[in-house]
Amino acid sequence: MTGSPAYLAITGGIGGAKLSLGLAKILAAEELAFIVNTGDDFKHLNLHISPDVDTLVYTLAGVNNPETGWGRDGESWQFMAAMEALGGETWFQLGDKDLAMHIERTCRLQAGQTLTEATGELSKSLGIGHRIVPMSDDPVHTRVQTSGGLMDFQHYFVREQCAPKVSGFEFEGAGNAAINPEIVKWLNSEDLAGVIICPSNPFVSIDPILSIPGLREKLRDCKAPVIAVSPLIGGEAIKGPTVKIMNELNVPTTACWVAQYYADFLDGFVLDNVDRASKPEIEVAGLQVNVTNTVMVTLDDRMQLARDCLALLSKL
Amino acid sequence: MTGSPAYLAITGGIGGAKLSLGLAKILAAEELAFIVNTGDDFKHLNLHISPDVDTLVYTLAGVNNPETGWGRDGESWQFMAAMEALGGETWFQLGDKDLAMHIERTCRLQAGQTLTEATGELSKSLGIGHRIVPMSDDPVHTRVQTSGGLMDFQHYFVREQCAPKVSGFEFEGAGNAAINPEIVKWLNSEDLAGVIICPSNPFVSIDPILSIPGLREKLRDCKAPVIAVSPLIGGEAIKGPTVKIMNELNVPTTACWVAQYYADFLDGFVLDNVDRASKPEIEVAGLQVNVTNTVMVTLDDRMQLARDCLALLSKL
Numbered sequence: 297m298t299g300s301p302a303y304l305a306i307t308g309g310i311g312g313a314k315l316s317l318g319l320a321k322i323l324a325a326e327e328l329a330f331i332v333n334t335g336d337d338f339k340h341l342n343l344h345i346s347p348d349v350d351t352l353v354y355t356l357a358g359v360n361n362p363e364t365g366w367g368r369d370g371e372s373w374q375f376m377a378a379m380e381a382l383g384g385e386t387w388f389q390l391g392d393k394d395l396a397m398h399i400e401r402t403c404r405l406q407a408g409q410t411l412t413e414a415t416g417e418l419s420k421s422l423g424i425g426h427r428i429v430p431m432s433d434d435p436v437h438t439r440v441q442t443s444g445g446l447m448d449f450q451h452y453f454v455r456e457q458c459a460p461k462v463s464g465f466e467f468e469g470a471g472n473a474a475i476n477p478e479i480v481k482w483l484n485s486e487d488l489a490g491v492i493i494c495p496s497n498p499f500v501s502i503d504p505i506l507s508i509p510g511l512r513e514k515l516r517d518c519k520a521p522v523i524a525v526s527p528l529i530g531g532e533a534i535k536g537p538t539v540k541i542m543n544e545l546n547v548p549t550t551a552c553w554v555a556q557y558y559a560d561f562l563d564g565f566v567l568d569n570v571d572r573a574s575k576p577e578i579e580v581a582g583l584q585v586n587v588t589n590t591v592m593v594t595l596d597d598r599m600q601l602a603r604d605c606l607a608l609l610s611k612l
Numbered sequence: 613m614t615g616s617p618a619y620l621a622i623t624g625g626i627g628g629a630k631l632s633l634g635l636a637k638i639l640a641a642e643e644l645a646f647i648v649n650t651g652d653d654f655k656h657l658n659l660h661i662s663p664d665v666d667t668l669v670y671t672l673a674g675v676n677n678p679e680t681g682w683g684r685d686g687e688s689w690q691f692m693a694a695m696e697a698l699g700g701e702t703w704f705q706l707g708d709k710d711l712a713m714h715i716e717r718t719c720r721l722q723a724g725q726t727l728t729e730a731t732g733e734l735s736k737s738l739g740i741g742h743r744i745v746p747m748s749d750d751p752v753h754t755r756v757q758t759s760g761g762l763m764d765f766q767h768y769f770v771r772e773q774c775a776p777k778v779s780g781f782e783f784e785g786a787g788n789a790a791i792n793p794e795i796v797k798w799l800n801s802e803d804l805a806g807v808i809i810c811p812s813n814p815f816v817s818i819d820p821i822l823s824i825p826g827l828r829e830k831l832r833d834c835k836a837p838v839i840a841v842s843p844l845i846g847g848e849a850i851k852g853p854t855v856k857i858m859n860e861l862n863v864p865t866t867a868c869w870v871a872q873y874y875a876d877f878l879d880g881f882v883l884d885n886v887d888r889a890s891k892p893e894i895e896v897a898g899l900q901v902n903v904t905n906t907v908m909v910t911l912d913d914r915m916q917l918a919r920d921c922l923a924l925l926s927k928l
Contacts, residue, residue, distance in 0.1 A: 341715050342658065342722055374688050378712030383737045384719070392708040396694030399657050403700070406658055421699045 300485035301329040301427065303606070305492045308333040308348050308501020310365035310535055311527060311592075312494035313355040318598030319492070319605070320356050325425030331479055333496070334411065334430040335438035335467055335504025336449045340388050343398040344405055347450075348501065349415055349430060350397055357422035365535065368393040387455045412476060427478070431505040434473035438504050439466040449500065458537040462544045465499055470507035475514070483514045490609030491515060493524035493562075495590065497538045498554055499545075515561035521612030523564035523605060526551035529590060530570040552577050559583065564608045566590060566601070584612055616801035617645040617743065619922070621808045624649040624664050624817020626681035626851055627843060627908075628810035629671040634914030635808070635921070636672050641741030647795055649812070650727065650746040651754035651783055651820025652765045656704055659714040660721055663766075664817065665731055665746060666713055673738035681851065684709040703771045728792060743794070747821045750789035754820050755782040765816065774853040778860045781815055786823035791830070799830045806925035807831065809840035811906060813854045814873055815861075831877035837928035839880035839921060842867035845906060846886040868893050875899065880924045882906060882917070900928055 303323055307316050307330055319328055333348045347366065354360035354368060361367045371391035380386050390398065397418065404414040410433040419428050438449035442460035452460060482488060496502055506512045515522050528551045533539050542549045552574045555565045565583045567575060568590040575585045586608040592598045619639055623632050623646055635644055649664045663682065670676035670684060677683045687707035696702050706714065713734065720730040726749040735744050754765035758776035768776060798804060812818055822828045831838050844867045849855050858865045868890045871881045881899045883891060884906040891901045902924040908914045 341719055343715075368694070372688055372690050372708065374708035375691070375711050375715075378684070378709040379716060381738065382712055382716045382734055384712065384716040392688065392690035392711075393694040395691050395708075395711060396698055396700065399659075399691075400695060400698045400700040403657055418698055422697065 299326060300482050300487040301327055302487055302489040303328045303492065303609075304331055304479075304482055304488070304490075305329075305494055306331045306502065306505060307352060307494040308496030308505075309351055311533075312348075312496035312501060313351045313360070313365075314592040314598050315492070315494045315525060315601055315605070316352055317355050317595070318592070318600070318602035320426050321595070321599050322602050322606075325427075329427040329429065329478075329482060331476070331505065332428060332430055333501045333504050334432065335436050335470075335507075336453070336500065337435070338437070338448065338450050340450070341385065341390075342402070343395075344402045344411075345388075345398050345450075346401065346411070346415075346430070349411075349428065350394070352428055353397075353415070353419045353422060353424065356424045356426060356428070357419070359422065367391050388450065389454075412478065429476050429478045431479070431511070432473040432476050432508050434469060436470045436473050436504055436507070437468040438500055439468055441465065453500075453537075458540060462541050464545070465503065467504050467507040470504065471509065473508050475508050475511050479511070480514070483518045486519075488518060488520040490520050490606070490612070491518065491522040492605050492609070493522070493558065495525040495527040495534075497527060497533070497536055497541075498557055499538070499541055502558075512561060521563040521609050522561055523566060523608050523612070524555065524558050524562055525566040525590060525601065525605065526554055526568060526571065528554060528571075529568040534591065550574065555583060556581055563612045566605060566608060584608060615642060616798050616803040617643055618803055618805040619644045619808065619925075620647055620795075620798055620804070620806075621645075621810055622647045622818065622821060623668060623810040624812030624821075625667055627849075628664075628812035628817060629667045629676070629681075630908040630914050631808070631810045631841060631917055631921070632668055633671050633911070634908070634916070634918035636742050637911070637915050638918050638922075641743075645743040645745065645794075645798060647792070647821065648744060648746055649817045649820050650748065651752050651786075651823075652769070652816065653751070654753070654764065654766050656766070657701065657706075658718070659711075660718045660727075661704075661714050661766075662717065662727070662731075662746070665727075665744065666710070668744055669713075669731070669735045669738060669740065672735070672740045672742060672744070675738065683707050704766065705770075728794065745792050745794045747795070747827070748789040748792050748824050750785060752786045752789050752820055752823070753784040754816055755784055757781065769816075769853075774856060778857050780861070781819065783820050783823040786820065787825065789824050791824050791827050795827070796830070799834045804834065804836040806836050806922070806928075807834065807838040808921050808925070809838070809874065809878075811841040811843040811850075813843060813849070813852055813857075814870055815854075815857055818874075828877060837879040837925050838877055839882060839924050839928070840871065840874050840878055841882040841906060841917065841921065842870055842884060842887065844870060844887075845884040850907065866890065871899060872897055879928045882921060882924060900924065
């Protein structure tokens with residue numbers, strides 16, 4: 297497993313993790329690696345919390361909470377109740393099982409491991425064979441420009457439940473962050489057969505990754521085809537604030553707009569059946585389009601969408 | 613509650629906490645304060661853990677685990693199981709509820725609070741009115757001299773379950789530690805009516821406190837009487853390694869020896885009924901002796917022993 301993977305999946309939150317699971321089920325550990333957003337990582341109660349990394353790790357390990365999409369299955373909340381009694385901060389839900397990940401990761405980082413090393417070892421201990429790497433080992437913090445001022449992403453997303461009106465985003469630290477060296481190696485590799493941008497929020501899941509200097513250019517210049525799966529279906533997102541944010545940013549809430557947003561580095565786009573009518577418009581932008589079902593309810597849905605992605609890549 | 617308390621209880625682990633509860637039930641919050649050993653505090657998983665403080669806080673708040681003597685009631689262990697799955701350190705048991713205390717305390721210390729401030733606010737949030745202060749806000753680390761070399765106290769006590777043979781103890785940092793200013797104020801106060809050394813292990817619970825420069829002298833010189841409750845009953849301790857350590861140190865495993873060990877600052881001693889025969893020998897050392905039941909099974913036992921302590925103090 298020291299070779300370069302044929303496929304790279306770039307992913308953020310819950311939607312991305314769903315497709316990632318489908319891909320992991322049909323591609324062997326050495327064939328596929330994951331690049332994960334860490335823009336919403338934050339320090340809370342002295343713990344280093346990596347929400348998107350954890351969502352992917354828990355999902356691939358099969359220990360995720362299928363109802364919430366985040367956190368662990370069979371979770372309990374004794375810690376939170378005790379924190380409340382002590383007058384501690386409780387706006388960010390930390391389950392008893394989930395805490396182990398944050399505490400162990402924080403210990404490893406304090407002991408000098410990189411986030412890449414810690415993520416690799418922790419995901420391996422949960423039985424995950426596929427490589428999962430953060431976009432960068434350097435800190436990048438997504439800040440939300442809102443009517444109420446600049447806000448930490450988790451404060452906006454969790455504490456304020458995305459209520460503030462968004463006017464833009466900043467990725468603090470991105471300018472000085474280095475692309476994860478693994479990613480550079482993989483994108484430069486002759487073995488690379490394709491890159492898949494998972495159906496994740498373009499602004500808070502994918503843009504932080506693209507904000508690392510050089511990464512967008514590397515996607516543009518890499519020899520393998522790059523495709524994205526639409527995070528919008530009929531103008532709606534399955535989950536999360538994507539559409540609310542798009543409305544507030546005054547951009548069309550369409551799959552087509554997302555395709556164009558990524559068009560400079562994209563070769564193909566996966567569109568949901570309900571958006572079939574947008575296909576010609578996206579093709580005009582020079583992209584090959586695969587129209588299929590992108591709603592992932594069952595594991596079969598996830599695997600089928602993964603196969604559809606590979607089919608599109610093979611045509612490019 | 614800004615005045616000086618009439619009574620001070622000096623306490624370490626579980627036995628000390630039992631008598632402390634009895635005292636707290638018969639003395640009002642402003643009449644009684646607790647001085648707690650922090651020699652077995654340690655950093656674990658990046659958390660500041662204060663075992664003796666927590667044992668007392670949980671006991672006084674009525675949320676302690678009555679079976680183990682340490683930790684929380686109705687505790688669950690999801691965190692520990694998840695840590696084990698991640699390959700993290702699991703030799704020190706941290707319950708899901710208990711974790712809240714360690715995480716919140718660590719946050720407060722990192723934010724600049726002293727251990728005294730953090731302990732005060734956390735115990736207050738659990739409904740405790742009595743003041744609980746660590747012996748010092750400076751770090752003191754109990755190290756155990758064993759046949760296998762010098763060992764951190766918790767490694768000896770928990771990880772090695774007191775198996776190594778003990779030849780002595782060191783209290784690292786004690787030489788540079790300042791007595792908690794509250795304690796200095798209380799011991800100097802005209803309001804002080806008595807000091808009670810609770811039935812705690814002399815070597816690992818009380819000696820770390822006495823190792824703070826000046827504290828032993830302050831006990832010796834204070835105008836109020838100082839008494840101790842024997843941690844041994846018929847040559848046995850209710851719980852813990854006291855007798856094993858005494859054997860390894862080649863000292864008699866008797867209440868009388870403990871009385872003499874503290875004799876320089878002691879005015880009275882509380883002896884269990886089964887050790888009645890030792891009374892004259894202890895009186896020879898110049899101590900007044902109260903012979904009573906010191907086995908604390910019920911809350912009534914704890915309160916009665918507390919009353920016996922106050923009765924002895926009132927005679928001195």
